[in-house]
Amino acid sequence: MSADDAPREADRSLSILVVDDDPDSADSLALLLEHWNHAVCVAYDGAHALETFRRQRPSIVLVDIGLPDMDGYDVARALKAEEHPATLVALTGFGQDGDRRSSKEAGFDHHFVKPIDLRSLRELLDAAIAKS
Numbered sequence: 812m813s814a815d816d817a818p819r820e821a822d823r824s825l826s827i828l829v830v831d832d833d834p835d836s837a838d839s840l841a842l843l844l845e846h847w848n849h850a851v852c853v854a855y856d857g858a859h860a861l862e863t864f865r866r867q868r869p870s871i872v873l874v875d876i877g878l879p880d881m882d883g884y885d886v887a888r889a890l891k892a893e894e895h896p897a898t899l900v901a902l903t904g905f906g907q908d909g910d911r912r913s914s915k916e917a918g919f920d921h922h923f924v925k926p927i928d929l930r931s932l933r934e935l936l937d938a939a940i941a942k943s
Contacts, residue, residue: 823848824847824940825849825869825936825939825940825943826849826852826867826868826871827844827849827850827851827852827869827870827936828853828854828860828863828864828867828869828871828872829841829844829851829852829853829854829873830853830854830855830857830872830873830875830878830883830886831853831855831873831874831875831878831902832875832877832878834855837855840873840927841853843929852867852869856878856880856881857880857881857883857885857889858880858881860872860890861889861890864890864893864895864897865895868897869897870897870898870943871897871898871900871939872890872897872898872900873900873902873923874887874899874901874902874919876901876902876903876914877903877904883901883903883917884913884914884917885917887899887901887914887917888917890918898920898921898935899918899919899920901914901917901922901923902923903923903925905924906924921935
């Protein structure tokens, strides 16, 4: 295990919501984030994501764009309308300029193409910790 894979100090953690309709992807990402000492909740659809967001109030939300009930863009718009601020990160298989523009217009703060680059994710989370 490299230093990049090592868990962070427990007092330097974030509350994170992972939203993905693929349980294997969502649960694997959640396990990694928990290994990095973050508190993680998982939702497998948009409606559950909104409910979990309101209950848990995470600081970071990682959202798959291709969800079955409401797409990730709709989830982002709904989350941005909430009073609780959170950093929204789009997770998608699409990375063209138009895709990135669509995610920004929906309210996403960041756009990651799957498979997610773990070093970039780690840097994003570390920057969020530094700001808090």
